[in-house]
Amino acid sequence: MMMRRLIPLLCATLLAACAGAPQKPSAGSAAKSGADDNLNAVAWTQTAVEHDLILRETYKVAREKLAAALADASWDALPHDERDAPPKNLPPAVILDIDETVLDNSPYQARLVRDGGVYNEVTWAQWCREASAKALPGAVDFTRHAHAQGVAVFYLSNRAKDLDGVTLANLRNAGLPVDSADRFLGLGTVVPGCEQVGTEKGCRRRLIGEHHRVLMQFGDQIGDFVDVLANTPAGRTAVVAPYLDWFGDRWFVLPNPTYGSWEPALFNNDWSLPQAQREAAKRAALRTN
Numbered sequence: 001m002m003m004r005r006l007i008p009l010l011c012a013t014l015l016a017a018c019a020g021a022p023q024k025p026s027a028g029s030a031a032k033s034g035a036d037d038n039l040n041a042v043a044w045t046q047t048a049v050e051h052d053l054i055l056r057e058t059y060k061v062a063r064e065k066l067a068a069a070l071a072d073a074s075w076d077a078l079p080h081d082e083r084d085a086p087p088k089n090l091p092p093a094v095i096l097d098i099d100e101t102v103l104d105n106s107p108y109q110a111r112l113v114r115d116g117g118v119y120n121e122v123t124w125a126q127w128c129r130e131a132s133a134k135a136l137p138g139a140v141d142f143t144r145h146a147h148a149q150g151v152a153v154f155y156l157s158n159r160a161k162d163l164d165g166v167t168l169a170n171l172r173n174a175g176l177p178v179d180s181a182d183r184f185l186g187l188g189t190v191v192p193g194c195e196q197v198g199t200e201k202g203c204r205r206r207l208i209g210e211h212h213r214v215l216m217q218f219g220d221q222i223g224d225f226v227d228v229l230a231n232t233p234a235g236r237t238a239v240v241a242p243y244l245d246w247f248g249d250r251w252f253v254l255p256n257p258t259y260g261s262w263e264p265a266l267f268n269n270d271w272s273l274p275q276a277q278r279e280a281a282k283r284a285a286l287r288t289n
């Protein structure tokens with residue numbers, strides 16, 4: 001029991017900065033190789049029209065489903081264990097992750113590729129303070145439509161809470177609806193009576209669910225939908241298995257090949273490993289048949 005609790009906690013702790021913000025390599029890792037890893041991923045994100053089309057079609061489907069979600073009082077998009085009572089009669093809401101879900105931070109990744117750098121919290125915070133990230137395709141149309149239908153729009157992000165001012169400014173600059181500052185729930189949001197596991201978002205989802213029926217969730221990481229307590233390829237597959245029917249109806253996943261918890265899942269979430277060892281573990285995970 002102890003180990004079963006320790007392992008998820010360890011994984012969750014090591015996931016810090018991964019769920020809502022870019023990857024977290026060790027400070028001493030070989031920068032050049034790490035950045036080169038991202039060239040194709042960033043180029044695809046920024047230049048492939050396929051990227052934009054996937055975003056558009058996802059938000060379009062969500063918009064089309066919103067009316068049915070609003071009309072069905074039993075429709076709820078929170079994981080089963082994150083709500084104590086049925087949400088009937090609560091006002092409707094949608095929950096969206098921010099980074100690579102509504103805001104496009106690929107220029108930050110492109111700078112890392114250009115400069116041979118790797119993610120770190122200082123340069124990430126500098127990028128966030130520029131408040132210049134553009135909205136991803138489809139995001140403004142969907143969120144404005146939901147807002148116009150009387151649906152509360154929440155932004156649940158693992159951006160640090162002290163980036164709240166610049167984050168709210170960026171959301172508004174990008175044309176996304178923000179009713180009030182408390183629509184942004186960053187890392188560090190205190191949820192009384194709920195013990196947050198690592199950087200997982202469950203407590204903050206629960207907080208939103210106390211006063212709202214959650215119609216839909218959007219994210220580029222599975223942790224944006226449900227707490228991930230074992231960040232291994234098998235654990236990630238298992239945690240979404242009970243909800244497969246919800247994807248495309250209540251949960252909407254967006255592509256992010258540049259970073260995410262899928263990557264450290266391939267090297268046991270151990271960013272302290274030398275870069276060459278992390279790369280070897282990723283290579284070992286490739287299928288050739």
Ligand SMILES: [Mg+2]
Binds near residue numbers: 097098101220
């Ligand atoms: Mg994200």
